[in-house]
Amino acid sequence: xxxxxxxxxxxxxxxxxxxxxxxxxxxxxxxxxxxxxxxxxxxxxxxxxxxxxxxxxxxxxxxxxxxxxxxxxxxxxxxxxxxxxxxxxxxxxxxxxxxxxxxxxxxxxxxxxxxxxxxxxxxxxxxxxxxxxxxxxxxxxxxxxxxxxxxxxxxxxxxxxxxxxxxxxxxxxxxxxxxxxxxxxxxxxxxxxxxxxxxxxxxxxxxxxxxxxxxxxxxxxxxxxxxxxxxxxxxxxxxxxxxxxxxxxxxxxxxxx
Amino acid sequence: xxxxxxxxxxxxxxxxxxxxxxxxxxxxxxxxxxxxxxxxxxxxxxxxxxxxxxxxxxxxxxxxxx
Numbered sequence: 001x002x003x004x005x006x007x008x009x010x011x012x013x014x015x016x017x018x019x020x021x022x023x024x025x026x027x028x029x030x031x032x033x034x035x036x037x038x039x040x041x042x043x044x045x046x047x048x049x050x051x052x053x054x055x056x057x058x059x060x061x062x063x064x065x066x067x068x069x070x071x072x073x074x075x076x077x078x079x080x081x082x083x084x085x086x087x088x089x090x091x092x093x094x095x096x097x098x099x100x101x102x103x104x105x106x107x108x109x110x111x112x113x114x115x116x117x118x119x120x121x122x123x124x125x126x127x128x129x130x131x132x133x134x135x136x137x138x139x140x141x142x143x144x145x146x147x148x149x150x151x152x153x154x155x156x157x158x159x160x161x162x163x164x165x166x167x168x169x170x171x172x173x174x175x176x177x178x179x180x181x182x183x184x185x186x187x188x189x190x191x192x193x194x195x196x197x198x199x200x201x202x203x204x205x206x207x208x209x210x211x212x213x214x215x216x217x218x219x220x221x222x223x224x225x226x227x228x229x230x231x232x233x234x235x236x237x238x239x240x241x242x243x244x245x246x247x248x249x250x251x252x253x254x255x256x257x
Numbered sequence: 258x259x260x261x262x263x264x265x266x267x268x269x270x271x272x273x274x275x276x277x278x279x280x281x282x283x284x285x286x287x288x289x290x291x292x293x294x295x296x297x298x299x300x301x302x303x304x305x306x307x308x309x310x311x312x313x314x315x316x317x318x319x320x321x322x323x
Binding site: 018019020021022028041042043044045046047049052055056057067069070072085086087089090091157158184204206207 | 297
């Protein structure tokens with residue numbers, strides 16, 4: 001597949017995967033490996049002092065994957081910035097998936113706080129990948145403050161409902177000067193393929209991989225969906241029509257009328 | 258000495274550095290990010306930073322997330 005370039009860095013996979021909600025670390029690693037992904041997201045949380053668990057990072061090969069910490073749990077710009085700084089202090093490269101989701105019911109991103117945080121984090125030298133509502137105007141504003149990508153949502157996080165925001169994502173893709181990564185809500189490889197056919201540069205998937213009996217197989221399935229969609233986009237889809245257009249010759253029929 | 262760690266008050270008999278606290282809690286310094294009174298402390302400052310009564314600490318780690 002043609003390479004994906006984000007902030008000057010080249011990737012050969014256009015599928016980003018999240019590491020949340022897997023039944024086991026083994027299942028998570030299997031999904032990551034079979035997906036072919038090179039970028040994996042992680043979250044930051046308080047250590048459970050009474051019950052420390054083994055480190056997630058011991059399961060993720062830093063040679064193979066770029067660790068992309070998110071700011072999940074942040075309700076405003078200040079909380080997101082604090083989490084981003086903590087992630088960088090943990091020794092990560094300064095890449096951050098910016099998420100500001102004050103509403104716990106739909107987890108929809110706050111556009112104003114997201115823009116505010118993005119502007120500050122870019123100035124602090126972060127490579128900012130903002131999770132955002134599928135709003136073309138906001139996408140432009142985020143680009144203008146220097147985000148490395150825009151990440152419009154297909155549907156609310158974890159819903160597996162697919163590209164519910166399709167028309168607005170199409171406008172974002174048309175106008176974007178940075179990679180467009182469709183994030184959240186993609187529940188099936190066909191959803192990923194659809195986003196890629198439209199010209200999205202990449203997709204990010206978590207729940208669909210974690211919420212299945214066979215995360216490795218689903219990782220492979222999404223990989224193929226992404227690759228199929230990308231190849232179709234590069235080849236160029238044929239135009240849609242209202243009326244039939246025969247694929248077989250309309251001459252030489254075995255009849256005389 | 259009383260410390261507020263991840264929102265919970267805990268008592269400690271003797272004075273501690275960050276390094277000693279992490280050891281006592283059986284945490285691996287490279288796997289934990291320490292925030293002391295809202296200031297991030299990188300690993301190279303763990304040994305030299307003494308904790309004081311009333312300090313507030315956040316001990317943070319990476320977990321699975323999307």
